[in-house]
Amino acid sequence: xxxxxxxxxxxxxxxxxxxLNKDPKYTEVIHDVxxxxxxxxxxxxxxxxxxxxxxxxxxxxxxxxxxGNVSIGVxxxxxxxxxxxxxxxxxxxxxxxxxxxxIAKAKHYGISLCIAEEVTKExxxxxxxxxxxxxxxxxxxxxxxxxxxxxxxxxVEKSNLINIGEHNVVDLINKNWKKHKxxxxxxxxxxxxxxxxxxxxxTHKDELGAxxxxxxxxxxxxxxxxxxxxxxxxxxxxxxxQNITEKKRFIFFDIATLKKLDTTLFEISKSRxxxxxxxxxxxxxxxxxxxxxxxLEFSQTPL
Numbered sequence: 001x002x003x004x005x006x007x008x009x010x011x012x013x014x015x016x017x018x019x020l021n022k023d024p025k026y027t028e029v030i031h032d033v034x035x036x037x038x039x040x041x042x043x044x045x046x047x048x049x050x051x052x053x054x055x056x057x058x059x060x061x062x063x064x065x066x067x068g069n070v071s072i073g074v075x076x077x078x079x080x081x082x083x084x085x086x087x088x089x090x091x092x093x094x095x096x097x098x099x100x101x102x103i104a105k106a107k108h109y110g111i112s113l114c115i116a117e118e119v120t121k122e123x124x125x126x127x128x129x130x131x132x133x134x135x136x137x138x139x140x141x142x143x144x145x146x147x148x149x150x151x152x153x154x155x156v157e158k159s160n161l162i163n164i165g166e167h168n169v170v171d172l173i174n175k176n177w178k179k180h181k182x183x184x185x186x187x188x189x190x191x192x193x194x195x196x197x198x199x200x201x202x203t204h205k206d207e208l209g210a211x212x213x214x215x216x217x218x219x220x221x222x223x224x225x226x227x228x229x230x231x232x233x234x235x236x237x238x239x240x241x242q243n244i245t246e247k248k249r250f251i252f253f254d255i256a257t258l259k260k261l262d263t264t265l266f267e268i269s270k271s272r273x274x275x276x277x278x279x280x281x282x283x284x285x286x287x288x289x290x291x292x293x294x295x296l297e298f299s300q301t302p303l
Contacts (some may be wrong), residue, residue, distance in 0.1 A: 008063040012118050013093050016241050017048055017061065019252050027051070027188045035060070037084035044085070057088040064094045070113075072101040079109045080203050098244065113244040119236050132235065132250065133268075133279035134228040135183055137286040139177060142193075143220040143297040144169065149213040156212050158298050164214070170293055172197055173219070178288050186225060189268070193219045227268045232281070238250070251281060 011228040021027045028049040034041045035058075046061035061080045070092065082090040090111045098106070098113050106113050148156050158212050162169045172195050176182055182193050201215040232238045237254025 005058075006063070006065040008096060009116070010063045012239065013061055013063050013116055014046045015118060015254065016239055016250070017046060019239070020241075021048075024223065035085045038086075038107060039084055042081050042085050044081075048150045050078075058085070059089040059090045059091060060085065060087040061093060061222060066093065066094060066096055069097045069099045069104050070094050071099050072105050075102050075105045075109065075111065079111065082109075082111075093241075104246065107238040112246065115242040115244065117240045119233055128234040130233050130240070130249075130281055131279050132230050132232060132281045134230060134285060135186060135282065135284045136226045136228065136286065138224040138226075139287060139289055139291075140222040140224055141297065142173060142291060143190070143299075145216075145218050145220075145221070145301075146214050146298045147216040148300045148302065149215075156210075156300060157206075158204055158293065160204065160212075161214065161298065161300065162293060164202055164204075164217075164298075167195075167197055169195065169198070169219075170291055170296065174291055177286065178285075180286060182221070184223065184284075184286075188225045190222050193221050195219065219234050227270075228278075229268050253283065 010031060014029060016028045021029055029047070030047045031045070033047045035044050035047065036042075043062040044060045048059040048061065050057045050059070060082055062074075062081075064074060075092070078090060090109070091114060092106065092111055093114045093116050095115065095117060097115060103113060111214075144161075146161060146162070164264050173193075176195065185191055190282055192273075197216065200217050201213055202212050202217075203211065205211045232240055232251060235253060236257050238257070239252040241250040243249070
């Protein structure tokens with residue numbers, strides 16, 4: 001089994017904090033940088049620069065890839081470095097854990113302690129392993145129905161019923177599905193969807209001058225839902241940051257891995273799922289089909 005190099009561990013920490021960075025415009029994450037201190041330059045494994053209201057602050061991150069727990073001596077040395085470079089915050093990250101004395105001393109100094117890991121083909125013996133429930137949602141088809149009132153029993157073409165005002169209903173369905181804006185229930189079958197962009201009742205005049213009114217516009221979607229049981233140690237590319245100090249856990253999944261719902265995942269039946277309460281992490285995945293007018297079932301009745 002290939003051992004993780006300390007430099008790879010530093011890059012892992014850098015990648016995690018880049019993922020945590022919610023505003024790259026005001027925050028910069030830098031790996032392996034020299035910072036000028038009071039008594040010379042100091043090497044910082046990962047430096048996070050923040051800018052807020054014209055003021056800049058820095059967070060220094062120290063990475064320790066050890067075979068055992070981090071000792072109290074490492075905390076003291078890191079604290080000395082933080083004082084020298086006048087850092088606003090210090091974070092110490094390791095791959096294993098911390099001694100009780102180290103945890104107590106870090107709390108005294110205000111240093112945050114974290115454990116970080118990444119699931120790779122070479123490293124499957126993870127220190128952090130969390131059960132994961134994956135919910136897979138597959139969109140099969142849409143059914144649209146509405147009530148139409150037109151003069152002289154004029155039959156309204158489907159294309160005119162799909163274009164409501166400035167909106168194309170097919171485009172709205174595709175956009176909302178891909179952006180997860182529909183409130184999807186966790187079961188297979190037909191479900192009602194709403195398009196908040198549309199306003200009804202709606203009056204329209206087509207190119208031939210025919211005027212008609214549309215109301216009771218309903219969209220139903222047929223969906224197939226499957227549930228899979230796995231864990232973070234089985235999903236390659238998963239990155240985990242466990243904040244010991246604040247008792248928080250951040251998990252980042254590789255989308256490419258999640259899309260491979262194959263034999264590596266264990267499917268759970270609906271009856272068994274009711275008894276599954278041990279999943280602290282749930283992931284909802286949706287397929288992204290591109291629907292056209294031909295894919296829609298459409299019906300209209302007189303208003």
